[in-house]
Amino acid sequence: MPGQLETPRPGNGRGPGAPPASPQPEPPRSATPLLVEGTVNGIRISVPKGTTLLRAARLCGVEIPTLCHHEGLPPEGSCRLCVAEIRGQLAVSCMFPLRDDGFKALTDTPAVMDARRYVLSLLINRAPKAPRIRKLADEYGVAPDPRFMKDPDGCVRCGRCVRACRANGPEAIALAGRGFGRSVTGPFRKPPEACIGCLACALCCPTGKITFAEKDGARRIWDREFSLAPCPECGARVFTAEQIAFYGGSASAACPSCRKKLMASELKKAAAYEAPDGLPLP
Amino acid sequence: MRLNSIEELRELRRSLAEAPAPERRLWVCGGPGCLASGALDVFRAVEAACREEGFSDGVRFRADLSGCLGLCERGPLVEVEPEGWLYGGVKPGDARELVRETLAGGRFVERLAADPKCREKDSIAFYLPQKRLIMGRFGRTRPESLTDYLAAGGYSALELALSELGPEEAFRRVELSGLRGRGGGGFPAGRKWRALKEARGRPRYLIANGDEGDPGAFMNRALMEGDPLSVIEGMTIGAFAMGAEEGFVYVRHEYPLSVERLNGCVKAAEDMGLLGSRILGLDFGFRLRIVEGGGAFVCGESTALTASIEGREGQPRVKYVRTTEAGLWEKPTLLQNVESWANVPMIVKNGPDWFRETGSAENPGTKVFSLVGKVRRTGLVELPLGSSVGSLVNGAGGGVPKGRRFKAVQSGGPSGGCLPESALELPLDFDALAGAGAMMGSGGLIVMDDLSCLVDTARYFTAFLSGESCGKCAPCREGLPVILEVLTDMTEGRARVGDTDFLESQARMLAATALCGLGKSAANPVLSTLRYFREEYLEHEGGFCRSGRCSGMYLPVVDGKACRACGACQKACPAGAVEGSGKEPRRVAADKCVTCGACLAACSFEAVKARRRPEGGPDARTA
Structure with missing residues (x-):
């Protein structure tokens, strides 16, 4: 009987056929900001609850090798290194996430080293020439094995390029296919139409698989050519026209160093500004 | 018709009970196995025969398609109500005789008996060890009919929960029942339910996982096609007990009939006021949607499944936060296998003590197994948990066919494990199977005989898993092909010394480092076969396959004493390599033999045996 229902049940207002409910605000999980304390390789540290183990280790000065991790991008946990x-x-x-007090993390046990060696022994066969992978493999005493080198295309499928492209907006490239055949590509395995030539993918690639070339005011990447727009201040060619258009117009077309100068002079002007009596400073 | 109160539901049930039942019914099995062997044609022919005889009104005599009757080996099956007779191997041409003799005349047609020894379904050896609860309505209702479901006692659990128990008591009954997740892991359902009940955040979602993808397994399919409303009722009760607003049934695209029936039943339940807003006129609503998967095996993994429902690529995510805290759209979500949900109405209606009467203490209830492979009777078998593996393989299944020997049973799908003969003593429960290195999985069992090579079996499952790996994490994407390469080398005579140990270390590392449950368990086919059949691996390393399965790695030799000169091997040989005639024992000419294994399979007296090639070593295959 309805009277026996203990809690009110929301959600009945949505009729069939309605899209999934839009996210509703959640009550705060805890009013007090919490720190958790524990150790990494015996080094005591206290961090905000939910801090990742990697960050805590780095705060302790403990180095953990990473490939798919990038400070500026959402984590994925896929390279397992x-x-x-x-x-x-x-x-x-x-x-x-470190959520409980008294955590004890160890980053150099035999099990950890075995796992890293295993992962590197697999990845070195994919990118045997990439300096970063070779350096790690050397460090962990792992060598490429021709028996299992089936497609050494230089890409370790960490997905940093894809996440960078998504974070910047265009979402031009993605990992397509599955299993061993999974690879980074534009839609339908064609040059990505949505690419704006911003280089974010190439710059965060840990193996140098994504290459680009610049010549005569043009940039080639992903089999597409982009024209580099001259900076209105100094004429340097840094941004592609597509990139400037994607982020909305010409205001930001100045190259980074000119933009710095422009901002500095704006700031100087503001500092020199003397407000007439009774008016608030801008 | 829409029911606006619990009283109206009771009234409808009373009127259904008072409606006159047909004098006799034929149930043509509409389970996956029988449909594949032509049951639909049989049913159409039976319908036509009924029309001819003037029974098309269905009042006195009826014929209908039912849910899976179980004994797929003998399909298409026809069950007769009320006598309980079971016919097997029925053809459309038998329809008229069935209708005239059995349906109208009440006489048994001997030549169509499913079992030569007995007429009644319940006394056939296949059904003796069974306890059909989940499949209890199979063969008693038309799967897509809500009125049949109601008449057979359906929705009485929801009625009881809404009218007398209330959400707390309904929840308590499931918690105390000890029900464990039927999807494979065996996680206690009560703990999951409590976690969702106490989770913060709205809305809350319920998901039924019907993404059955194991080769040779079809119990979830049979359930969704045979009694879809039990899953729907279970979820509705769950929504009431835990306070959830919306649910999804995730079904793989390759099960079109499941999708059709589930959609039909959702619609029927909504129209009758048993689903949707204001269920039975009460201040309680639950919306249910059927979502079709795109066919990736990994989408049976909970986090990949939620990603797929959200419309993203079906890939698992690192799971340090439970789905009951943040699942679908980052909201509290409870995901269970369809069979777990189908248990809920029974538990809520009959109470936890009743449920615990079946099965063992830690593993109460029944489980549906799909029994396939080298056994006499294949099909769907529902057994109390804790029954022995042997009671399934040798009891219901009737053991390995004559002339062959039991070698192993593979349990739990591709990521399960292969168990040797000693495992026949093991109880079928989550813990015993996991302890032996296999797993319950969703309940698929494949029986293998002495002609199956375990290295080749491991290779097959590894190839399957490697093809189904999503490719997100490095160990599964790159590591499975390494294992597959070694296994392929082994089965093709290219193995290197030390490969067995190398395989073991690779498999252990894969299990330790992969991201999701699929990747972690992808090493099981190798690890479990290594555990019980390591010798065979070492033999393959040396270029010999004792099962006569791996081409070029053995030589068939006829044992002159055992040979009865029947000539079966000679007939089977495609290369003319078997020599001898009349009553003399046969011989295999090594130079002509192409090692296809046909003679081994043809011999009923175990006279043809796979022997090490005299020249030894893997080079033999080029000879």
Whole structure:
């Protein structure tokens, strides 16, 4: 009977056929900001609750190798290189949230080293020439194995390029296909039409697989050519026309160094500004 | 018709009970196995015969398509009500006889008996060890009919929960029942339910996982096609007990009939006021939608499944936050297998003590298994948990066919494991199977005989998993092809010394480092076969396959004493390599033999045996 229902049940207002409910504000999880305390390789540290193990380790000065992790991008935990041991189990440190006091993390146990060696032994066969992978492989004593080198295309499928492209807006490239055949590409395995030639993908690629070339005021990347617009101040060619258009107009067309200068002079003007009596400063 | 109160539901049920039942019914099995062997044609022919005989009004005599009757081996099946007779291997041409003799005349047609020894379904050996609860309505209702479901006691659990129990008691019954997730992991349902009940955030979502993808497994399909309303009722009760607003049934695209029936039943339940807003006129609403998956195996994994429902690429995510805290659209979400949901109405209606009467203490209830492979009787078997593996394989399944020997049983789908003969003693429960290195999985069991090579079996499953790997994490994407390469080398005579140990270390590392449950368990086919059949791996390393499965890695030799000169091997040989005639024992000429294995399979007396090639070593295949 309705009278026996203990809690009011929202959600009945939505009739069939309505789209999924839009996210509703959640009550705050906890009113007090909490710190959790524990150790990384025996080094005591206290961090805000939810901090990742990787960040805590780095704050302690403990180095953990990473490939798919990038400070500016959402984490994915897919390369499995940054594993560490916590509560007797392997955890992916770039995503493991420290939520309880008294955590004890170890980043150099035999199990951790074995796991990293395993991951590197697989990735070195994909990118045997990439300096960063080679350096890591050397460090962990892993060599490429021709028996299992099936498609050494230089890409380790970390997806940093894809996440950078998404973060910047165009979402021009993605990882397509599955399993071993998964690779980074534009839609339908064609040059990505939505690409604006911003280079974010190439600059955050850990293996140098994504290449580009600049010549005669043009930039080539992903089999597409972009014209580089001259900076209205100094004439340097830094941004592509598509990039300037994508972010909305010409105001930001100045190259980074000119933009710095322009901003500095604006600031100077503001500092020199003397407000007439009774008016608030801008 | 829309029911606006619980009283109206009771009234409808009373009127259904008072409606006159047909004198006799034929149930043509509409389960996946029988449909594949032509049950629909049989049903159409039976319908036509009924028309001819003037029974098309369905009042006195009826014929209908039912849910899966289980004994797929003998399909298409026809069950007779009320006698309980079971016919097997029925053809459309038998329809007229069935209708005239059995339906109208009440006489048994001997030549169509599903089992030569007995007429009644319940006394056939296949059904003796079974306890059909989940499949209890299969063969008693038309799967897509809401009125049949109501007449067979359906929705009485929801009625009880809404009218007398209230959400707390309904929740308590499930928690105390000890029900464990039927999707494979066996996680206690009560703990999941409590986590969702106590989760913060609205709305809350319920998901039924019907993305059954294991090769050879079809119990979820049979459930969604045979009694879809039990899943829907279970979810509605769950929504009431835990306070959820919306639910999804995720069904793989390759199950079009499941999708059709579920959609039809959702519509029917909504029209009758048993689903949607203001259920039975009460201040309680639950919306249910059927979502079709795109066909990726990994979408059976909970986080990949939620990503797929959200419209994103079906890929797992790193799971340090439980789905009950943040699942679908980052909202509290409870995901269970369709079979877990189908248990809920029974538990809520009959109480936790009743549920615990079946099965063992830690593993109460029944489980539906799909039994396939080298057994006499294949099909869907529902057993109390804790029954022995042997009671399934040798009891219901009737054991390995004559002339062959049991070798292994593969349990739990591709990421499950292969168990040896000693496992026949094991109880079928989540913990015992996991302890033995296999897993319950969703309940698929594949029986293998002595002609199956375990290295080749591991290769097959690894190839399957490698093809289904989503490719997100490095170990699964790059590591499975390494394992597959070694296994392929082993089965093709190119193995290197030390490959067995290398495989083991690779498989262990894969299990330790992969991202999701699929990747972590992808090593199981290799690890479990290594655990029980390591010798065979070492033999393959040396270029010998004792099962006669891996071409070029053995030589068939006829045991002159055991040979009865029947000539079966000679007939089967495509290369003319079997020599001898009349009553003399046969011989295999090594130089002509192409090692296809046909003679081994043809011999009923275990006289043809796979022997190490005299020249030894893998080079033999080029000879």
